[in-house]
Amino acid sequence: MHEIHHLMDGQSVAGSSGRTSPVFNPATGHRTGSVSLASAEEVDAAVASAKVAFDEWRTVSVARRTSAMYAFRNLVAENTTEIARLLTAEHGKVHNDALGEVARGLENIEYACGLAQHLGGHHNESASTGVDVYTVRRPLGVVAGITPFNFPAMVPLWMLPNAVACGNTFVLKPSERDPSAPMFIAELFREAGFPPGVLNVVNGDKVAVDRLLEHPDVKAISFVGSTPIARHVYTTGTSHKKRVQALGGAKNHMVVLPDADIGLAADSAVSAAYGSAGERCMAISVVVAVGDVADPLVEAIKVRMEKLVIGDGSDPASDMGPLITREHRDRVAGYVGSAAEQGATVVVDGRGARFDGDGFFLGASLLDNVTPRMDAYTDEIFGPVLSVVRCGSYTEAVGLIAGNPWGNGAAIFTRDGGAARRFQTDAGAGMVGINVAIPVPVGYHSFGGWKDSLxxxxxxxxxxxxxxYTRPMVITSRWPDPATSSVDLGFPTHE
Structure with missing residues (x-):
């Protein structure tokens, strides 16, 4: 078993709190490592390091920041396979999903490489006689990111590149369940030539989170996780006068109209519901089947599920890997049972799948005739369970989405351009897909939902x-006419 420490001032630092957390390979159920859990004092040390580094880093030229960011981008690209291996080993996702995670993270590094353009302010010369006015964007200082287990490489890369390129320094608190990939990325960041202290990593649990939220030298917090924790992070962070962006949970709906391409809709539903074992905030949790499309759609999804290969994510034949922990697997399985008890039709029961060994595997489940009052609908399951809700009309379908407390993503499958255009207005979600089940924005747009998802x-x-990661500063300046200046600047006089 290997031990995973913190990263401070560019050096690996063993934990001193005396507290650790086990790290498992979800495909085998075997413990593979131990990660240190930071004390409040260790968080303070990381923040202090970042604060000292900020005094110099904020003055570093955009050209030098960009050069280091390009070097970081190239190192991540060169080590994609190793990062993906670490993701599969501790999260369990299949190799192709892990490669896709790294690719989406790279998009954000590449966007940050263009910060010279994005940080350009605007300038008005002679806004009044002899007066210039211009706006610039200044970094905040020390900022922190608290990231989830389901995308331990991609989500830190949603935050870190932009924050650092803008001139801030960064403290990362990754999930203690699968910390090796973010730690490896931090090592690549150091290798790229960023000064010590620009990035510090503290592994930890609630102790570390709460200290970051309260620390007076942390100016902003970025968070991705469940809605209850997102609410806690937002409430606590803002009460301590911090900027906070906190992304919470989701219950993403995919509306399928009667004119939809059933093959495309079924393929998309299976991929979106069961990819990464459903452990992603953009997973499709609910298919809303409108009118007489329901029966053929459910059958098409069922047929495709029969072809899913569930196994160790390191096996190229696997389409879906295990869940992150044994406890989470059992919790997800419980929703299949409660749905049956509450009147849903269990079309495919993943609880019946059998696997060798002690891995945290669960088969994919398909529930039909789910109603909005059932636990499988009201709760964020975060696992390989897809619910089908039947509606009689488009209006009823969008009303269902509108009544849901989350608003992360929504999709519609149809051949009708008018219905698709109307859905863009009616969907009530921050990210909308038209014949695209998982409408995750590319790196040069932005990611986030509405309602309880943000x-x-x-x-x-x-x-x-x-x-x-920046705040605007407006500068107004007046300079005397050189001809009337008391200082001889060598300008010609005008007779």
Missing amino acids: FGDTTMYGPEGIRF
């Missing part, structure tokens, strides 16, 4: 990320 008014990465 606390704060700024979404992640892209243009909104730049706005979050």
Whole structure:
């Protein structure tokens, strides 16, 4: 078993709190390592390091920041396979999903490489006689990111590149369940030539989170996780006068109209519901089948599920890996049972799947005739369970989405351009897909939902990320006419 420490001042630092947390390979159920859990004092040390580094880093030229960011981008690209291996070993996702996670993270590094353009202010010469006015964007100082287990490489890369490129220094608190990939990325960041202290990593649990939220030298917090924790992060952070962007949970709906391409809709539903074992905030949790499309759609989804290969994520034949912990697997399985008890039709029961060994595997489940009052609908399951709700009309379908407390993503499958255009207005979600089940924005747009899926008014990465990690300064200046100046500047006199 290997021990995973903190990273401070560019050095690996063993934990001193005496507290550790086990790290498992979810495919085998075997413990593979131990991660240190930071004390409040260790968090203070990381913040102090970042604060000292900020005094110099904020003055570093945009050209030098960009050069280091390009070097970081190239190192991540060169080590994609190793990062993906670490993701599979501790999260369990299949290799292709892990490669996709790294690719989406790279998009955000590449966006940050163009910060010279994004940070350009605007200037008005002679706004009044002899008066110039211009706006610039200044870094905040020490900022922190608290990231989830389901995307331990990608989500830190939603935050870190933009924050640092803007001139801030960064303290990362990754999930203690799968910390090796973010720690490896931090090592690549150091290798790229960023000064010590620009990035510090503290592994930990609630102790570390709460200290970051309260620390007076942390100016902003970025968070991705469940809605209850997002609410806690937002409430606590803002009460301590911090900027906070906190992304919470989701219950993403995919509306399928009667004119939809059933093959495309079924393929998309299976991929979106069961990819990464459903452990992603953009997973499709609910298919809303409108009218007489329901029966053929459910059958098409069922047929495709029969072809899913569930196994160790390191096996190229696997389509879906295990869940993150044994406890989470059992919790997800419980929703299949409660749905049956509450009147849903269990079309495919993943609890019946059998696997060798002690891995945290669960088969994929499909529930039909789910109603909005059932636990499988009201709760965020975060696992390989897809619910089908039947509606009689488009109006009923969008009303269902509108009544849901979350508003992360929503999708519609149809051949009708008018219905698709109307859905863009009616969907009530921050990210909308038209014949695209998982409408995750590319790196030069921004990611975030509405309602209980987002606390704060700024979404992640892209243009909104730049706005979050900087604050505007407006400078108004007046200079005397050289001809009337008391200082001889060598200008010709005008007779």
